Amino acid sequence: MTYSVAVVDDHILLSQAIGGLVEGFEQFTVLYTCKNGQELLDKFKNPKNIPDIVLMDVNMPILNGIETTAHLYEHYxxxxxxxxxxxxxxxxxxxxxxxxxxxxxxxDVRKSELYNALLEVIEKGFHHTNTVTKVLVDSLSEKESPQAILKERELEFIKHACTEMTYKEIADVMFLSPKTIEGYRNAIFEKLNLRNRTGLVIYAIKNKIFVP
Amino acid sequence: MTYSVAVVDDHILLSQAIGGLVEGFEQFTVLYTCKNGQELLDKFKNPKNIPDIVLMDVNMPILNGIETTAHLYEHYxxxxxxxxxxxxxxxxxxxxxxxxxxxxxxxDVRKSELYNALLEVIEKGFHHTNTVTKVLVDSLSEKESPQAILKERELEFIKHACTEMTYKEIADVMFLSPKTIEGYRNAIFEKLNLRNRTGLVIYAIKNKIFVP
DNA sequence: TAGTCAATCAGGGATTTTCCCCTTAAGCAT
DNA sequence: ATGCTTAAGGGGAAAATCCCTGATTGACTA
Structure with missing residues (x-):
């Protein structure tokens, strides 16, 4: 019994190279490779193109790994x-x-770890490295994910705060009083334990609220 | 005649996968793969380990692609x-x-492009894609690369400016007067055409002066 | 159905930090 | 000497930060 694998990565060379590795594994065969999630979903329209496993990159244009995975989880x-x-x-x-x-x-895993991971996913239904297990454990004790405690309007403000605009200018583009903007800022500083706008910018970038 | 290739990439899976591709090319053979520049230079100590071509990643820990390439260019x-x-x-x-x-x-190039590039580097001594040629042409007209116009101490200041420290606190850790720090800041704002500290932080991150 | 509560928006006033001029002094090289 | 660089400062305006208060709204709740 061989299992089919689809490789999704916007870096063509990498998807081809990884496909090559997978072809080298006895029980696995590469069905096709795609450049992004949208391309993958298009392929799925033909039932023949539905693989057993998708090897998915996270950062991709158009439809990224997270969105694509969520879609697959729901529909396939x-x-x-x-x-x-x-x-x-x-x-x-x-x-x-x-x-x-x-x-x-x-x-940065080895070829053999990729092989093990593929096998385990088929046999046990999942494969978690130590790093991933640690993240899972940490996520239990830790406070809710940082983004979750920020509201929509606050996120919008943060994005503006990552530009050269003054708070007054931000107030203008958000159609609010500068004083309301101050309110947002204070609430955010409090929640995220920040001292000043610089800290906010760094936080936003680290947490991908704002992408420079 | 076959040519030897060394693959340097901190992501082991990728170096193995790319090595696999290269092995598939008739005229080329993979001598070995390394995780970073330091490892490569160590290998070079044995003359048998000096390849014809090095396929080099840029972002690597310990000794990155730029430093490693400069060293090879000088010594080999x-x-x-x-x-x-x-x-x-x-x-x-x-x-x-x-x-x-x-x-x-x-x-994101295709396998065939990698093959062409390897061949051309052997035959013509170089291989430049359209993107790279464009960058080269642009570099002629454009102003000198941004980093070049910043001095060592200014770069140091910028890194501190990307934290929650006030300018006064930065002055303390740099053993300078707050007024000198102001001088640095003004010079940088002038040179880089920035309005305020937020702009500086974004600039620093975009240009990898500060890595969040 | 009025009352409490939480969330949102806004303001007053004070202090600190940032930003922007413009000047000076020391060290160093041509 | 004359310029150049680096470090430092004065003074003032603008922005950001901090603290405290009030008005409006919608929602639940006794």
């Missing part, structure tokens, strides 16, 4: 998604797992 | 470095080329 629950990314920050990993990924591999 | 000029990276910002590409890389491939 039999397809097992194994994330494969250079991103190793906790929130990304958690987001992928929440979206329904059966495992998360950093791109 | 016969070795041809072909950069292979996901980074596609102009300054990174320029830095690699200045360090002596014979070409710069984005990781």
């Amino acid at each position: 629950p039999q397809v097992k998604v194994l994330a494969l990314s250079i991103e190793e920050d906790d929130s990304t990993i958690l987001q992928m797992l929440r979206a329904g990924a059966k495992g998360y591999l950093m791109k | 000029p016969q070795v041809k470095v072909l950069a292979l990276s996901i980074e596609e910002d102009d300054s990174t590409i320029l830095q690699m080329l200045r360090a002596g890389a014979k070409g710069y491939l984005m990781k």
Whole structure:
């Protein structure tokens, strides 16, 4: 019995190279490779193109790994998604797992670990490295994910705060009084334990609220 | 005649996968793969380990692609470095080329393009994609690369400015008067055309002066 | 159905930090 | 000497920060 694998990565060379590795594994065969989530979903329209496992990158244009995984989890629950990314920050990993990924591999694993992961996902239904397990454990004790405590309007303000605009200018573009903006800022500083706007900018970038 | 290739990438899976691709090319064979520049230089101590071409990632821990390439260019000029990276910002590409890389491939190229690039580097001594050529042309007309106009102490200040410290606190840790810090800040604002500290933080992150 | 409660928006006033001029002094090189 | 760089400062305006108060609204609740 051989299992089919689809590789999704916007870096064509990498998807081809990884596909090559997978072809080298006896029980696995590469069905096709795609450049992004949208392309993958398009392929799925033909039932012949539904693989057993999807090896999915996280950062992709158009439809990223998290959104794509969530969509697959809902509409094709039999397809097992194994994330494969250079991103190793906790929130990304958690987001992928929440979206329904059966495992998360950093791109610095060895070929043999990829093989094990594929096998385990088929046999046990999941594969979690030590790093991932740690993230999962941490997520239990830790406070709710940072983004969750911020409201929509606050997030909008934060994005503006990551520009050269003064608070007064931000107030203008958000159609609010500068004093209300101050209110947002104070609430955010309090919640996130920040001292000043610089801290807010760094926080926003670290947590991908604002992408420079 | 076959040519030997060394693959340097901190993501083991990728270096193995890319190595697999290269092994598939008739005229080329993989001598070994390394996790970073330091490891590569250690290998070079044995003359048997000096390849014809090095496929080099840019972002690596310990000794990065730019430093490593510069070192090879000085000490082993016969070795041809072909950069292979996901980074596609102009300054990174320029830095690699200045360090002596014979070409710069984005990781989203096709397998066949990698093959062409390897062949061309052997035959013509270089391989430049359209993107890279454009960067080179732009670099002629454009002002000197942003980093170049900033002095060592200014860069140090910028890194501190990307924290929650006030300018007074930065002055303390840099053993300078707050007024001197102001002088730095004004000079930088002038040079980089910035309005305020937030702009500076964003600039620093975009240009990798400060990594969040 | 009025009353409490929480969330949102806004303001007054004080203090600190940032920003922007413009000047000076020491060290160093041509 | 004359310029150049680096470090430092004075003074003032603008922005950001901090603390405290009030008005409006919608929602639940006794």
